[in-house]
Amino acid sequence: MNIQEVLTIKVKEAIQELFSAELPNVEFQPTRKDFNGDITVVVFPMLRVVKGNPVQIGTQIGEYLKKEVPEVADFNVVKGFLNLVIADAFYINFFNSIKEEAHFGYAKKDSKEAVMVEYSSPNTNKPLHLGHIRNNLLGYSVAEILKAAGKKVYKTQIINDRGIHICKSMLAWQRFGNGETPESTGLKGDKLVGNYYVAFDKAYKAEVAELVTNGTAKEVAEKEAPILVAAQDMLRKWEAGDAEVVSLWKTMNQWVYTGFEVTYKNMGVDFDQLYYESNTYLLGKDVVTDGLEKGVFFKKEDGSVWIDLTDEGLDEKIVLRSDGTAVYMTQDIGTAIQRVKDYADVSGMVYTVGNEQDYHFKVLFLILKKLGFSWAENLFHLSYGMVDLPSGKMKSREGTVVDADDLMEDMAQTAAKISEELGKLEDYSSEEKDKLYRMIGMGALKYYILKVDPKKRILFNPEESVDFQGNTGPFIQYTYARIQSILRKAESTGVHVSTAVSVDIDLHEKEKELLKQVQIFPDTIQLAAENYSPAVIANYTYDLVKEFNSFYQNVSILGEQDEQKKIFRVQLSSKVSKVIQDAFSLLGVEVPERM
RNA sequence: GGUCGCAUAGCUCAGCUGGAUAGAGCAUCUGCCUUCUAAGCAGACGGUCGGAGGUUCGAAUCCUCCUGCGAUCACCA
Numbered sequence: 010m011n012i013q014e015v016l017t018i019k020v021k022e023a024i025q026e027l028f029s030a031e032l033p034n035v036e037f038q039p040t041r042k043d044f045n046g047d048i049t050v051v052v053f054p055m056l057r058v059v060k061g062n063p064v065q066i067g068t069q070i071g072e073y074l075k076k077e078v079p080e081v082a083d084f085n086v087v088k089g090f091l092n093l094v095i096a097d098a099f100y101i102n103f104f105n106s107i108k109e110e111a112h113f114g115y116a117k118k119d120s121k122e123a124v125m126v127e128y129s130s131p132n133t134n135k136p137l138h139l140g141h142i143r144n145n146l147l148g149y150s151v152a153e154i155l156k157a158a159g160k161k162v163y164k165t166q167i168i169n170d171r172g173i174h175i176c177k178s179m180l181a182w183q184r185f186g187n188g189e190t191p192e193s194t195g196l197k198g199d200k201l202v203g204n205y206y207v208a209f210d211k212a213y214k215a216e217v218a219e220l221v222t223n224g225t226a227k228e229v230a231e232k233e234a235p236i237l238v239a240a241q242d243m244l245r246k247w248e249a250g251d252a253e254v255v256s257l258w259k260t261m262n263q264w265v266y267t268g269f270e271v272t273y274k275n276m277g278v279d280f281d282q283l284y285y286e287s288n289t290y291l292l293g294k295d296v297v298t299d300g301l302e303k304g305v306f307f308k309k310e311d312g313s314v315w316i317d318l319t320d321e322g323l324d325e326k327i328v329l330r331s332d333g334t335a336v337y338m339t340q341d342i343g344t345a346i347q348r349v350k351d352y353a354d355v356s357g358m359v360y361t362v363g364n365e366q367d368y369h370f371k372v373l374f375l376i377l378k379k380l381g382f383s384w385a386e387n388l389f390h391l392s393y394g395m396v397d398l399p400s401g402k403m404k405s406r407e408g409t410v411v412d413a414d415d416l417m418e419d420m421a422q423t424a425a426k427i428s429e430e431l432g433k434l435e436d437y438s439s440e441e442k443d444k445l446y447r448m449i450g451m452g453a454l455k456y457y458i459l460k461v462d463p464k465k466r467i468l469f470n471p472e473e474s475v476d477f478q479g480n481t482g483p484f485i486q487y488t489y490a491r492i493q494s495i496l497r498k499a500e501s502t503g504v505h506v507s508t509a510v511s512v513d514i515d516l517h518e519k520e521k522e523l524l525k526q527v528q529i530f531p532d533t534i535q536l537a538a539e540n541y542s543p544a545v546i547a548n549y550t551y552d553l554v555k556e557f558n559s560f561y562q563n564v565s566i567l568g569e570q571d572e573q574k575k576i577f578r579v580q581l582s583s584k585v586s587k588v589i590q591d592a593f594s595l596l597g598v599e600v601p602e603r604m
Numbered sequence: 605g606g607u608c609g610c611a612u613a614g615c616u617c618a619g620c621u622g623g624a625u626a627g628a629g630c631a632u633c634u635g636c637c638u639u640c641u642a643a644g645c646a647g648a649c650g651g652u653c654g655g656a657g658g659u660u661c662g663a664a665u666c667c668u669c670c671u672g673c674g675a676u677c678a679c680c681a
Contacts, residue, residue, distance in 0.1 A: 041624065051623060053661065063661090089661085090624060132681085172681065286681090313679060322607075323677090330679040337681050367608060368676050394610080394674080433641065449643090461617065464609065466674070468616095478643055479629035480617080487643045495640055536620065548618060551628080562636090562645040582640095604643075 011528075012048065012080060012095060013037055020050060023073040028066075030058045039525070045085055046092030047525065053089040063089035097516040100524045101577075105509055107527075108580060112591055114530035116159030123161035123354040124387075126152040128361035129278070132169045133265040134178040135203035137272050138403055138410040139469060140363070140396050143458050146597060147393055148361035149278040150459055150543035153595045155359075158538035163352055167284040167344065170262055176243040178202050179257055180236065181209035191264050197271065197414070198264030203405065210406040212236050275417050277451065277597050282351070284344060290335065293343025296380065297329050305379045316376055326372050341373050342380075349384055357387030359541065364392040364464070391541050394466030411471055420450030423474050424483070434603065445601055449483050452598045456482030459596050460547035480551050482598055485589060488554045489600040492586035495566055499579045502567070510577040519560035520581060526553045530588055534595070543596055550592040557585050 017035045024032040036054050040046035050070065052063040059066055064086050071084035071091050083094040107113045128148020131137060137145075152164045182189070182205040191198040213236050220230035231237075246254040273279065297314055300306045306314050306328055314329035328338050335343075349355050360370060370390035377385035395402070396411075403410040425446040428434060434442060457475045461467065477483040516524075530549070537545035566582060569575040590600050 036623085038623075044624080049624090053623070056661075088624065169681070174681080311679090324606090327679055332679080334679085336679065340681090363675095364609070365675055371608085392609085427643070431643070465617090466610080476616090476630070481629080481643085483643055484629090487641080491641055491644085498640065540620090544618085545620090548628090551618090555628080558644060559646090561640080565640070567640050603641085
């Protein structure tokens with residue numbers, strides 16, 4: 010039982026005893042730093058049950074608690090706030106009880122229910138860019154957070170490997186490629202293919218311009234440009250299974266996959282299961298037929314099938330074309346159902362997709378609910394804002410993107426530059442340095458992106474590099490490294506960290522603050538999971554680290570004369586570093602032994 | 605036009621189910637490396653929480669309206 014639960018019972022008891030009244034619940038908040046105390050009971054809400062002066066009521070409750078609850082060492086009342094001072098022994102007991110836990114704060118895997126988290130889901134016609142980085146980091150992190158909160162998680166992505174955009178790259182390569190391959194050019198496969206996507210757009214625009222010059226209306230020219238018609242023709246051939254087209258498609262997609270693999274590895278993300286749109290794009294049609302019988306959908310005269318969502322404040326949405334072919338929505342319905350077939354324990358899904366698709370997912374979830382799937386109640390669209398540049402939106406086909414690989418490389422180089430200037434790692438080999446610089450660079454980038462609320466759009470200015478000081482990933486990594494340094498030194502000087510600490514020691518104010526911050530880690534993980542928010546973890550970790558640094562600068566650890574206190578401080582530091590490491594692992598950020 | 609989202613210090617962001625004098629970082633300015641890593645610490649400066657009403661003992665937080673920005677409303681995906 011934690012202190013709040015104990016106090017809740019005792020406060021209710023006090024109200025019963027002192028005022029013969031029934032208190033429905035007790036409201037707590039951490040005591041503000043400028044007041045004396047650790048936890049505060051808010052008296053105002055009690056006025057509904059107990060009539061009187063809040064200060065007097067608070068004082069009476071305080072006296073009762075001080076007498077009846079050993080953990081309450083003292084109290085004071087300010088206006089309607091009853092500030093309680095919790096005894097040091099309580100914190101020390103808490104610390105001793107969690108000290109040996111491998112992953113303090115992680116919930117036990119209790120639920121048999123699994124969640125499938127989808128993220129990344131790239132198109133195979135171009136390399137990944139900064140927008141994909143946000144998507145990947147969010148999806149990966151939310152998956153890790155859900156795991157830590159006790160859920161079983163499957164990470165997945167649906168690879169958009171077919172469609173007109175793919176054919177555009179293919180066609181441009183056929184026309185302008187001269188048989189180039191990743192091997193012959195030394196280019197990463199996704200980069201090579203992406204170049205042809207850009208080349209297609211260039212050629213297409215030139216053709217449109219030419220048609221317009223010759224008197225064709227712009228709208229007509231945009232539809233009839235020969236290269237576009239050729240791409241559409243290629244898509245039809247692909248759908249018909251044309252051997253030559255399919256072979257080219259396979260070859261070029263493989264180039265892209267090989268390239269993506271490198272990017273994912275550098276980003277530090279992974280997947281448990283892959284879905285390919287080329288396998289799933291025909292799914293969902295039979296479900297529509299079922300739904301039609303059930304009356305969930307209706308058919309229009311031209312044969313197209315729709316759902317009427319006007320009762321929900323939305324409009325009508327098509328689920329099957331008049332020619333009987335599937336649309337985007339049909340596929341997504343089919344794919345969702347397929348996933349539950351593949352993984353029977355899946356009882357919920359998270360879709361990490363940009364906020365321009367808010368409407369689509371709203372509709373998709375509604376349809377699945379109307380079709381009566383129990384798991385449809387647990388669908389969540391992890392919607393995030395766009396990453397824009399000062400020059401505006403990123404557009405792959407116009408080449409105005411911040412490339413994922415380039416950005417990660419830049420981050421590592423910035424980290425290298427700063428590290429070299431500080432010059433603390435002269436004895437590291439170049440391999441060790443390189444590994445460390447990547448870790449720090451990625452730490453900066455990941456933290457920078459994950460610390461902000463997913464809903465907010467990010468304006469990314471490549472000119473102003475991502476920070477390495479203050480509320481940043483490297484700041485937190487640095488603190489971790491610093492603690493490791495202390496631990497190494499402690500070990501070499503023979504401090505016995507396994508010894509239990511006596512409850513009799515007096516806690517320094519900084520130690521107490523640190524313990525309070527450690528204590529809320531489990532709740533923080535649950536909160537982050539409930540809100541699907543890595544930002545909650547990021548901000549928690551920052552607060553913890555700030556607290557530790559303050560402790561570190563104000564209190565001597567290894568220089569402490571009292572052996573008990575010294576051991577306790579080393580143990581506390583060790584535990585804090587473990588929490589930092591675990592919290593950062595939920596963000597997909599690694600921590601270094603030195604930096 | 606309808607719907608959804610966002611708006612907090614010069615800049616970038618926190619602020620949990622309504623609670624005390626709204627918090628960090630960056631930038632600017634002061635101090636602190638002969639003691640455990642100064643990517644740090646301690647401090648100063650900086651706010652009509654977009655605007656107006658309302659609910660409440662109490663509103664950045666909840667409700668209504670308005671303004672600004674973004675997204676979306678395809679037999680594209």
